[in-house]
Amino acid sequence: xxNLKLTVAGLSIMLLxxxxxxxQPIAKRPPSKIQKMVLAKAVDESGTIGVARGQTDRFNTDxxxxxxxxxxxxxxxxxxxxxxxxxxxxxVYLATRxxxxxxxxxxxxxTVTAWHRISLKNxxxxxxxxxxxxxxxVDDELIESQSFVLSAANIALKxxxxxxxxPNAKDWGLIIGIENYNRLPNVDYARKDALxxxxxxxRVLGVPKENIISLIDMDATKARIEGYLKKYIPNxxxxxxxxxxxxAGHGMPGIKKGEPYLVPFDADTRFIEQTGYKLVTxxxxxxxxxVKRVYVFLDSCFSGVASRxxxxxxxGARPVLVHHVKEVSPASSSVISLNATSTGQISNAYPEKxxxxxxxxxxxxxxxxxxxxxxGWTSMKEIYAYVRDRVRRASRRMQxxxxxxxxxxSDQWKDVALGRRVEK
Numbered sequence: 045x046x047n048l049k050l051t052v053a054g055l056s057i058m059l060l061x062x063x064x065x066x067x068q069p070i071a072k073r074p075p076s077k078i079q080k081m082v083l084a085k086a087v088d089e090s091g092t093i094g095v096a097r098g099q100t101d102r103f104n105t106d107x108x109x110x111x112x113x114x115x116x117x118x119x120x121x122x123x124x125x126x127x128x129x130x131x132x133x134x135x136v137y138l139a140t141r142x143x144x145x146x147x148x149x150x151x152x153x154x155t156v157t158a159w160h161r162i163s164l165k166n167x168x169x170x171x172x173x174x175x176x177x178x179x180x181x182v183d184d185e186l187i188e189s190q191s192f193v194l195s196a197a198n199i200a201l202k203x204x205x206x207x208x209x210x211p212n213a214k215d216w217g218l219i220i221g222i223e224n225y226n227r228l229p230n231v232d233y234a235r236k237d238a239l240x241x242x243x244x245x246x247r248v249l250g251v252p253k254e255n256i257i258s259l260i261d262m263d264a265t266k267a268r269i270e271g272y273l274k275k276y277i278p279n280x281x282x283x284x285x286x287x288x289x290x291x292a293g294h295g296m297p298g299i300k301k302g303e304p305y306l307v308p309f310d311a312d313t314r315f316i317e318q319t320g321y322k323l324v325t326x327x328x329x330x331x332x333x334x335v336k337r338v339y340v341f342l343d344s345c346f347s348g349v350a351s352r353x354x355x356x357x358x359x360g361a362r363p364v365l366v367h368h369v370k371e372v373s374p375a376s377s378s379v380i381s382l383n384a385t386s387t388g389q390i391s392n393a394y395p396e397k398x399x400x401x402x403x404x405x406x407x408x409x410x411x412x413x414x415x416x417x418x419x420g421w422t423s424m425k426e427i428y429a430y431v432r433d434r435v436r437r438a439s440r441r442m443q444x445x446x447x448x449x450x451x452x453x454s455d456q457w458k459d460v461a462l463g464r465r466v467e468k
């Protein structure tokens with residue numbers, strides 16, 4: 045595999061990468077085919093060919109990269125591939141040299157994946173927001189072009205670089221963000237949300253970086269989530285610690301009884317009772333940790349409709365599922381769960397801000413906007429009141445209905461401060 049890295053005028057640019065399956069005798073070659081080029085945020089290089097992850101045509105200046113990915117089939121002989129990136133001003137930002145794709149004489153390559161990527165975060169490209177175009181040439185012929193929008197990162201959520209809470213070595217965080225499921229619709233912006241929540245846990249809530257567990261996309265399997273909750277965290281967290289838990293991903297009701305389940309990366313929704321993580325069990329496992337307090341933030345829903353989308357999670361299922369979702373609550377007041385929706389509602393994306401709607405206002409509230417009494421601290425009750433009001437109003441502007449909820453009800457637990465207001 046060719047894995048070249050080139051620095052041009054201070055730009056960190058990852059050049060062409062190729063991955064292919066074993067060559068076959070040319071006598072058996074089907075017609076050559078170049079599949080549609082796709083844009084993505086990452087490439088899974090673990091197999092014999094690459095797989096585009098996080099396919100999208102919208103990026104922001106906090107994203108690490110833009111990947112232009114193409115699959116070629118049944119290629120014989122020698123061919124040259126190159127890419128040309130045109131920025132939002134209409135100028136050529138980068139034009140690559142030709143990269144050769146060559147099959148042995150008398151043979152052909154059944155499947156070849158090739159991709160080129162440019163870096164965004166902290167690079168020159170991040171200073172040119174707007175609509176970009178990337179072009180793919182094969183043997184100097186323009187095969188396809190794709191456009192994408194590069195947006196400036198949301199300033200409302202940015203934390204000042206010199207502001208950070210005093211770390212508490214006893215506190216821990218568990219962050220689960222699943223944007224790209226194995227066999228289910230994507231959860232738009234879930235990966236981005238999880239990464240910025242990690243920064244807030246550290247710099248607003250004071251959780252040391254080394255105490256934050258992040259399970260993103262394919263790492264968020266049922267076995268790993270349960271392993272951390274039932275084995276790793278109990279062996280490392282002190283009884284007087286606080287644990288902060290964030291989940292962004294799909295949820296759904298059980299088919300038979302309507303009990304809500306979190307959907308891990310590797311879950312099969314046809315057998316959700318066996319492959320999902322039952323929400324009441326999830327709360328019980330948190331309660332069994334015997335720590336001082338657990339704060340849970342769930343940007344998910346249990347309606348049977350894909351979070352941040354409009355597709356059913358089970359093919360052929362009907363939206364009537366939403367009327368049969370059971371309400372569950374943590375086993376004790378030591379576990380407080382702030383949820384993106386009320387029973388039966390859908391957790392929505394906020395495309396204008398490129399976040400989940402709930403997470404966007406959760407982070408703004410944590411940053412200090414929820415500090416209603418202006419005492420310099422943001423409490424859980426203030427967060428709940430702020431998020432519930434803002435999400436409800438924003439969803440109605442989008443002709444939707446979403447009202448965050450909290451369990452157990454706030455009159456059953458003692459309010460405490462989550463973090464100090466972060467100054468602009």
